[in-house]
Amino acid sequence: xxxxxxxxxxxxxxxxxxxxxxxxxxxxxxxxxxxxxxxxxxxxxxxxxxxxxxxxxxxxxxxxxxxxxxxxxxxxxxxxxxxxxxxxxxxxxxxxxxxxxxxxxxxxxxxxxxxxxxxxxxxxxxxxxxxxxxxxxxxxxxxxxxxxxxxxxxxxxxxxxxxxxxxxxxxxxxxxxxxxxxxxxxxxxxxxxxxxxxxxxxxxxxxxxxxxxxxxxxxxxxxxxxxxxxxxxxxxxxxxxxxxxxxxxxxxxxxxxxxxxxxxxxxxxxxxxx
Amino acid sequence: xxxxxxxxxxxxxxxxxxxxxxxxxxxxxxxxxxxxxxxxxxxxxxxxxxxxxxxxxxxxxxxxxxxxxxxxxxxxxxxxxxxxxxxxxxxxxxxxxxxxxxxxxxxxxxxxxxxxxxxxxxxxxxxxxxxxxxxxxxxxxxxxxxxxxxxxxxxxxxxxxxxxxxxxxxxxxxxxxxxxxxxxxxxxxxxxxxxxxxxxxxxxxxxxxxxxxxxxxxxxxxxxxxxxxxxxxxxxxxxxxxxxxxxxxxxxxxxxxxxxxxxxxxxxxxxxxxxxxxxxxxxxxxxxxxxxxxxxxxxxxxxxxxxxxxxxxxxxxxxxxxxxxxxxxxxxxxxxxxxxx
Amino acid sequence: xxxxxxxxxxxxxxxxxxxxxxxxxxxxxxxxxxxxxxxxxxxxxxxxxxxxxxxxxxxxxxxxxxxxxxxxxxxxxxxxxxxxxxxxxxxxxxxxxxxxxxxxxxxxxxxxxxxxxxxxxxxxxxxxxxxxxxxxxxxxxxxxxxxxxxxxxxxxxxxxxxxxxxxxxxxxxxxxxxxxxxxxxxxxxxxxxxxxxxxxxxxxxxxxxxxxxxxxxxxxxxxxxxxxxxxxxxxxxxxxxxxxxxxxxxxxxxxxxxxxxxxxxxxxxxx
Numbered sequence: 001x002x003x004x005x006x007x008x009x010x011x012x013x014x015x016x017x018x019x020x021x022x023x024x025x026x027x028x029x030x031x032x033x034x035x036x037x038x039x040x041x042x043x044x045x046x047x048x049x050x051x052x053x054x055x056x057x058x059x060x061x062x063x064x065x066x067x068x069x070x071x072x073x074x075x076x077x078x079x080x081x082x083x084x085x086x087x088x089x090x091x092x093x094x095x096x097x098x099x100x101x102x103x104x105x106x107x108x109x110x111x112x113x114x115x116x117x118x119x120x121x122x123x124x125x126x127x128x129x130x131x132x133x134x135x136x137x138x139x140x141x142x143x144x145x146x147x148x149x150x151x152x153x154x155x156x157x158x159x160x161x162x163x164x165x166x167x168x169x170x171x172x173x174x175x176x177x178x179x180x181x182x183x184x185x186x187x188x189x190x191x192x193x194x195x196x197x198x199x200x201x202x203x204x205x206x207x208x209x210x211x212x213x214x215x216x217x218x219x220x221x222x223x224x225x226x227x228x229x230x231x232x233x234x235x236x237x238x239x240x241x242x243x244x245x246x247x248x249x250x251x252x253x254x255x256x257x258x259x260x261x262x263x264x265x266x267x268x269x270x271x272x273x274x
Numbered sequence: 275x276x277x278x279x280x281x282x283x284x285x286x287x288x289x290x291x292x293x294x295x296x297x298x299x300x301x302x303x304x305x306x307x308x309x310x311x312x313x314x315x316x317x318x319x320x321x322x323x324x325x326x327x328x329x330x331x332x333x334x335x336x337x338x339x340x341x342x343x344x345x346x347x348x349x350x351x352x353x354x355x356x357x358x359x360x361x362x363x364x365x366x367x368x369x370x371x372x373x374x375x376x377x378x379x380x381x382x383x384x385x386x387x388x389x390x391x392x393x394x395x396x397x398x399x400x401x402x403x404x405x406x407x408x409x410x411x412x413x414x415x416x417x418x419x420x421x422x423x424x425x426x427x428x429x430x431x432x433x434x435x436x437x438x439x440x441x442x443x444x445x446x447x448x449x450x451x452x453x454x455x456x457x458x459x460x461x462x463x464x465x466x467x468x469x470x471x472x473x474x475x476x477x478x479x480x481x482x483x484x485x486x487x488x489x490x491x492x493x494x495x496x497x498x499x500x501x502x503x504x505x506x507x508x509x510x511x512x513x514x515x516x517x518x519x520x521x522x523x524x525x526x527x528x529x530x531x532x533x534x535x536x537x538x539x540x541x542x543x544x545x546x547x548x549x550x551x552x553x554x555x556x557x558x559x560x561x562x563x564x565x566x567x568x569x570x571x572x573x574x575x576x577x578x579x580x581x582x583x584x585x586x587x588x589x590x591x592x593x594x595x596x597x598x599x600x601x602x603x604x605x606x607x608x609x610x611x612x613x614x615x
Numbered sequence: 616x617x618x619x620x621x622x623x624x625x626x627x628x629x630x631x632x633x634x635x636x637x638x639x640x641x642x643x644x645x646x647x648x649x650x651x652x653x654x655x656x657x658x659x660x661x662x663x664x665x666x667x668x669x670x671x672x673x674x675x676x677x678x679x680x681x682x683x684x685x686x687x688x689x690x691x692x693x694x695x696x697x698x699x700x701x702x703x704x705x706x707x708x709x710x711x712x713x714x715x716x717x718x719x720x721x722x723x724x725x726x727x728x729x730x731x732x733x734x735x736x737x738x739x740x741x742x743x744x745x746x747x748x749x750x751x752x753x754x755x756x757x758x759x760x761x762x763x764x765x766x767x768x769x770x771x772x773x774x775x776x777x778x779x780x781x782x783x784x785x786x787x788x789x790x791x792x793x794x795x796x797x798x799x800x801x802x803x804x805x806x807x808x809x810x811x812x813x814x815x816x817x818x819x820x821x822x823x824x825x826x827x828x829x830x831x832x833x834x835x836x837x838x839x840x841x842x843x844x845x846x847x848x849x850x851x852x853x854x855x856x857x858x859x860x861x862x863x864x865x866x867x868x869x870x871x872x873x874x875x876x877x878x879x880x881x882x883x884x885x886x
Contacts, residue, residue, distance in 0.1 A: 022690075022803060023648075025683075027812055056532075064805040084534070087799055112533075115545070115651060118799045119534030131507040132534050296778065356781050359745070359755050384776045388757035391742035395713050395749035400837030403740040418841075424737055428843045437837035476754045476785045479771065483779040492777075496876075520877065538795065544736060545651060545795075553876045570849060574876055576867070582857070589849045594867050595857040604864030612872055 012046040012266045014079060014180075014204060014249040019050060019065050022058035035069045037255055042074055044263050049107070049249065052081040055219075056112035063097040075102040079152070082142075083111020084133045088124035095146045107152045107180060108139045108171075136170045143175030152178040155203075157190035158222040164190070165197070172201075180249050182220045183208040185235055187242045195245070203246045207236045210252040233261055240269075275371075275397055277436050286438040288323050288345075289315045290375040292366070292390070293338060294383060295328035297355075300337060302451065303381040307444060308342035309452030310408055311379055314417070317410040320376070321345060325369060327362050329355040335462060340454035345461045347373070353467060356481045357385045363392045364471040370397060375439045377417055379408070382443035394441050400434030401441040406448055407431075416440065426544070426567030446492075447550045448571075489523065489539040496522030497551045499542055499569070502529040503558025503579060503598060510536045513557060516602055519609060525549065525569075527559045543568035558598050561586025578602070616669030619726040620660040621716055621747070622653040622688055624681040625737040649684040652732030654691075655793050658800040659762065660730050661692045667765055670694040672723060676704055676715055682816050689811035690803035696816045697723070703821035706833025709738070713746025715831050718824040720751065728770060729790040733758060744792040754785040757792045 017037055020030035041048040050062030062080050066073050080098050082091070098106070113119060120133040125141035127133060139151050153176040155168055168179070179198075181191055183206040195203060208216050209232045217224045240248060253259065277283045289311045293304035304324070311322045321344040326335070329352050338346055349365055370378070370393070380386040382404050394401035406429075407420030416433050417440040423430040434440045491497060498517040500510055510524065517524045525542040526535070542549055543565040554572035558579050559565060566585070569575070577590035580597055587593045594601060627646040660671045673688035675681050676699035685696035699715055707715065720726050729748075734741035741757065748755035756774045764771040768787055773780045775794060785791070803811070821831050829835055856866045871877045 022808065023683075023687075027808065058802065060805040060808070068805045068809070090802070113529075115528065115532055116654070116800070116802070117532070119532075131511075357776070359748075359757070363749070384758050384774075387741045388745055388755065391709070391740070391745035392749040392755065394742070395710060395746035398710065398837070400708070400710065401740075401742060402838060403738075403742060422846060423739070423843075426846060429846050430840050431842040431844075432838050433841050434837045435839065474752065474754065474786075476756070476783050476789075479782040479784055481779065481781045544739075553871075574874065575849070576871075582855075591849075592854040592867065592870055593856065594863050595855070596860055596863050600860040601864055604860045605867055608864045608868035609877065612868055612877070 012044065013262060014047045014049045014247060015041045015253055016049045016051060016249065016251040017041070017062075018054055019060045019062055022060065031065065031069060034065055035071055038066075038071050040255065040259065042072065042077055044266070045077070046266070047077045047079055047105075048073075049079040050081060052083045052109075052111060053085060053114070053117060054081075054112070056085075056114035056117065058114065058116055061094060063094060063101060063103070066101055067097065073101050073103060075104055078103045079105040079107055081107045081109060081111075082138065083109050084120045084135070084138055085111050085113050085117035086120055087118050088120065091120065091124070095142065095149070099146060099148060104148065104150055105152065106142055106149045107154070108135045108142060108176065109154050110134050110138075136167075136174045139171055139176050140174040150178065151176050152180055152204075154182065155179045155194060156182045156220065157184060157188050157194070158182060158220045161190055161193070165193075168194075172198075178202040178204065180204040181206050183216055183251060184239070185213070185216075185224070185230070186238075191243070195243070203243075204249040205239050205243050205246045206249040206251055207239055208232060208252065209236070209250050209254065209258060215252075233258060233265075236262075237265070240265075275399060275438055277438055283438070286374045286376040288321045288373075288375050289318065289377045290379065290439070291322070291324045291343075292378065292380040292386065293324045293326045294381050294385060295326055295331045298328070298330035300326070300331065301381065301383070301446075303383065303444075303446040304338070305341040305454075306446070306449040306451055307379045307381060308338065310444065310449045311377075312342040312452070314377060314408060314410055317412075318376070318415065323347060323373070323375065325349075325366065327354050327365060329353075336459070337454065339458050339460045340456055341452055342455075342458075343460055345463060347463045347465055349465050349467060351467050353472070356478045357389070358475055358478060359388050359392055360475040361467070361471055362389050363396065364473075364475075365465070365467060366393050367396050368468070368471070369465060370439060378439045378441045380441070380443050382445040386443050390441060390443055399437040399439060399441060400432075401443070402432045402434075403443050404448075405442045405444050408442060408444070417442070422567060426570070427563055445548065489537075491523050491525055491540070491542065491547045491549045491551075494523035494549070494551050496520045496553045496555070497525045497542075497549055497569075497572070498522055498555045498557065499525030499527065499559060500530055500536070500557045501527035501559030501565075502533075504530060504535065506533075507535045509558075509598070512599070512602055516555075516606055519606055520553075522551075522553070522555075525554075527562075527565050556586050556590065557602065559586050560584040561589065616664070616667050616728070617723070617726045618660045618663055618669060618671045618728045618730060619674050619720055619723065620653070620656050620671060620688065620693065621729065621731045621743070622657065622673055622675050622684055623650045623732075623735045623737075624648070624675065624677045624684040625650045625735055647680065647683065649687045650732055650735045650737075652734060652736065652793075652795070653684075653688075654732075654800040655795055655797050656730040656732045657688050657691050657693065658798045659793050660728075661801070662798065663728065663762065663765060669727075672697060672726075674716060674719055674723075675699070676707070676712060676719075679818070685816050686811050686814075687803070689814050689816075690808040691801055692803075692807060696814070698816055698818050699820075699824065700818050701820040703826070703828065703832050706836060707831060708836035708838045709740055709742040709746055710837055711831050711833075711835040713743050713750055714835065715821075715824065715826060716743065717747045717750035718826050719819060720747070722819070722824045725788060727787040727789075729753075729788070731790070731792045733792050733794050741792070744790060748790040751788065751790075754789045755791070756783050756785060756789070759791045759793045760796045762791075762797070 127137035153171040291307040294301035323345040324343040402419035582595040673693040673696040731744035
């Protein structure tokens, strides 16, 4: 595999980590678990990709967990998600804190709302001619005011194709420099088109590491047929073969059951590369 | 006030309403209350009294008689031009102690919902908020007060057996507007503010009317409301055009507001506005109970959605299955065509 | 300056269960959350403290596990929390609840300002705020949309009504109930959330607040729920339209005109 970007580590995986929830009844335990997962990802040389109130469920911020737990964030191995459901003050607070921690990558997404989460207003990110802040305006704001960050954006191959490509163009024009797809479980024509239209663009394929495909339907907003024989690890292997130039982003990875297998997979790839 | 014995219980008589008056005008909900009070008074064989606290109204109280009041208790004083909780509560407390009504009904307006709980707390009696049904129990003679509880999931019937007066608030437009009886008259009792009423009351620095009519969902005849399936602010721009064509207002589910597609004043449901429009057109709103409680008393409900299994599609009077973004422009074309006929 | 903010634990709505005997909501075993409107009350209390100094005390009444909503208030930044809990309080309606909270505030040594949410989403009565003000015989303003000024002895607020707003000056001690428009509640930081979970929450019984036994709980509550039933269900779709967009649009429009729901004058406006 050839390095796709000096800031983005293809030799290995992006592993999605979800910080403890705000309403946790056993916060200290949850924090302990988060810390051990985070450290394991660091040791493996993978990238910890930390979500921002995923699905609109209130959770603590990735940077807070790193600071508060005294975790060692290796600068190139952390990707912080940032959505549009913040106050301006919080947005700038998160970005400044990440900068101080040496984190270099941000994934800018529109995200999911909840009654508890304030939505950024266009004026908060100096956006004009729009009624609502999306990842486009967020990306532009981050690139302008925090140029040290590499900003990634999401790509949803399940949405109507023309619309999604048009949106991607606006995201890239706003300064995004890498892309993470929504989870796919097979070779995907829209993703193929993405790679052929943007040959130089670093793309990460999200692989669904849970056996529960119905959850995936909820995430992408389109029904994915249930398949009792779905094997996440085998599917990941196939996706790596189909898309050798792409990084792999693992969501819902089972640390107990899958992590060692994943590490071996990465080590094998590294051996083959040398 | 806690009832001591049967003699004490019988000392409370008549059905009272607290009329609402702003800038000298009687709020229409006051007449709705009188209609209900007449019904209750007929069942209990007693009179209907209404209390009006305000400024500059008492020249023309005839409408209150026409709508059912036998007696008007009027306190007309410039100090009550704007609503002062403490002052009005003191006055009402005195009047209730003096005249001992058996039942007190009040509008569940912003004023009523602040004033009446304070009064109930002061005189130690029960209060049921936002009643949708009021009737006299034929066996005990007590007031049966029915209200939606728990976000409309249940209807609870509540009694207040050992305290008097029995007090309830009713939201505007929940009770039907009675037909007035022109020429009907009654007695007028004038009361005034006492020095003791004015102790420890707040200062009202100024009252400001709303500059422009922003979102007025409660008075809208037609409401076009959108939910999650409108997908974004562009979807709501489409609904705005649709609502404008119909001369209606735009509403929204919480999901749409939470996603920032439209501002909070448009939200309908448990944590937003309650509406009673003639026509409610729900576009891509699945119909969670929290939303339904805010709109289910609209007269005709139209639902448009691609998914016809949602609660909203099932309860609607007219349901249209299809893609909103295709259907709405087509509907707008058809309405325009109809207008050209 | 002492600010008391009254918060309530409410069941997450969709899990509603009613006890057939007491006709009251069963709180055991259902997911419980902080009443959403109370977040704005907590936030406003914190903002006032940040401007004027003093302390914010979060106060609640409920079963032991209502501690969780106090933890949330502490996580946001309240200085301390008190829960009224005990058998004697069980079955309280809004009258008895107002009495107990007012007694607790007296026991705290009083408050300059008491802040409540607009209403609780389970009962929707909006009665407890004014009820407390009545018991303490202090000034009140419900539906406050902004705090405009604070002096050592008074607060100036804007109170929304149906046609506009009033600007009111209340002398301390005073009570306000706040609307959603008033602020954007902060999200607790991890540091505060950890501190809050370790904090001691005082639990006060009826005796602790010197409550008269005949003024708390079910026996002091003037109202009784005598019956609960499911709400009347609407008849449902009498007309179902499922066709190609242009056909469906035509069918709907015809139906609306036929029923007189779209009037000629509206049609004219639309031309």
